[in-house]
Amino acid sequence: MITAVKGMNDLFGKRARRWGRMEEDIKLLVGNANFTEFRTPIVEEIALFKRGVGETTDVVQKEMYDFLDKKGRHIAMRPEGTASVVRAFIEHGIAMNEPLPFKAFYIAPFFRYERPQKGRYRQFHQFGIEIFGDDSAQMDAEMIFTACRVLDHFKVNFEVHVNSIGCKECRPAYREKLVEYFSSKKEHLCDDCKTRINTNPLRLLDCKTCDPKSKYKDIPVMTDHLCSACDDHFKQLQKSLAIFHVPYIIDPFIVRGLDYYTRTAFEISANTGGSQNAVAGGGRYDNLVADIGGPDTPATGFAMGLERLFDLISEDFYSEPVLSAGYALCDEAVDDLVHFAKHMSHHPVRFFADYKPKKFKKALQKADKTGAEFMFIIGEDEVKEKKILMKNMKTGEQKVYGQHEVMLIVRDLLNHESGIVRPS
Ligand code: ATP
Numbered sequence: 001m002i003t004a005v006k007g008m009n010d011l012f013g014k015r016a017r018r019w020g021r022m023e024e025d026i027k028l029l030v031g032n033a034n035f036t037e038f039r040t041p042i043v044e045e046i047a048l049f050k051r052g053v054g055e056t057t058d059v060v061q062k063e064m065y066d067f068l069d070k071k072g073r074h075i076a077m078r079p080e081g082t083a084s085v086v087r088a089f090i091e092h093g094i095a096m097n098e099p100l101p102f103k104a105f106y107i108a109p110f111f112r113y114e115r116p117q118k119g120r121y122r123q124f125h126q127f128g129i130e131i132f133g134d135d136s137a138q139m140d141a142e143m144i145f146t147a148c149r150v151l152d153h154f155k156v157n158f159e160v161h162v163n164s165i166g167c168k169e170c171r172p173a174y175r176e177k178l179v180e181y182f183s184s185k186k187e188h189l190c191d192d193c194k195t196r197i198n199t200n201p202l203r204l205l206d207c208k209t210c211d212p213k214s215k216y217k218d219i220p221v222m223t224d225h226l227c228s229a230c231d232d233h234f235k236q237l238q239k240s241l242a243i244f245h246v247p248y249i250i251d252p253f254i255v256r257g258l259d260y261y262t263r264t265a266f267e268i269s270a271n272t273g274g275s276q277n278a279v280a281g282g283g284r285y286d287n288l289v290a291d292i293g294g295p296d297t298p299a300t301g302f303a304m305g306l307e308r309l310f311d312l313i314s315e316d317f318y319s320e321p322v323l324s325a326g327y328a329l330c331d332e333a334v335d336d337l338v339h340f341a342k343h344m345s346h347h348p349v350r351f352f353a354d355y356k357p358k359k360f361k362k363a364l365q366k367a368d369k370t371g372a373e374f375m376f377i378i379g380e381d382e383v384k385e386k387k388i389l390m391k392n393m394k395t396g397e398q399k400v401y402g403q404h405e406v407m408l409i410v411r412d413l414l415n416h417e418s419g420i421v422r423p424s
């Protein structure tokens, strides 16, 4: 038997309907703040991620899905969204052609070769936003607020951890301090961190393998070493977060896996106690556009894991719309049922018809199996009288309508959905 590729999932049925509604809600929420959708290809030249995400990051070193195409070009399935959006931002001259700040969002699949487990897949989905052309701390606060707005909408409990990881001016000196601090502790570090000391020492701070941050209490932190411009920016960020009513925790160990961040870095975790509880993360990346060859453009953004968000949304968050089914009890009734299905299709109700004539008992069984709450029946008598019978599957109550009274039927179905009971 051929099965799906390891770590990749199918989506269908009730879950697909809920997933679709989750995406629609997100689009509405960000649309209100003037974000427009940004779609980029699933694959890019691998060089983009090496430069954009960073050669020394786990995502590039260990988790990339890459291959050579028929002409020998080195291609990678995108592991994250920012590098691709930045590439497209430059390629289409958006900085020149669109008013800034330019606010984009995406909802899309991403690929990382990781060990599959709950909340961690090889194809997964992210919702993300990117804002170009604004270096203010207020915009960072709006960016973080946008993530919180979405989580609040879905009634998810979460914690926001913020940090500043400085800029080109102040980070190098801090980096030296870290290298100095950890060089005497090399024997207590994992193999990855022994290499990271030289390549990417900030990553030691969030290593989950040797976990230095819980072992040592005197690790130098970036927030004590910010230059005055970064310090002001970080203070303003906190002030603006308070105005947005975003509760936050200052966490000097948020460094983010990817190389491109400057100043603001943040992560949001769900209060579930589980291990895969990071739902969103992001920050400011003022140098990335220029690093990839574009005009100097400050930018800020985040990505949210949609599988993780989906798992956090309570089962009863979306009420299922009422389902009804139509059946013909004899050959002569089929045309009437087709007519009825056509008219029902114009209305916002969930209805399906089963055109194969069947006995009443069989129709009842089928309707029951599909979970229909109402069943419509057209038999010999109904054909003669141009009537249709509606049966409430739960109460057994029956009601007869004229076949042309679709508006009345729809009103009754919608009233049932909203819990209004009208006397008939
Ligand atoms: P983690 O620490 O859990 O590996 P990350 O720092 O690698 O997360 P980011 O690159 O910040 O993740 O991606 C943003 C969000 O995307 C994460 O917070 C998470 O919700 C989600 N995510 C990342 N990797 C996966 C994956 N393999 N499967 C499902 N969701 C993922």
Ligand code: MG
Binding pocket: none
């Ligand atoms: Mg990861």
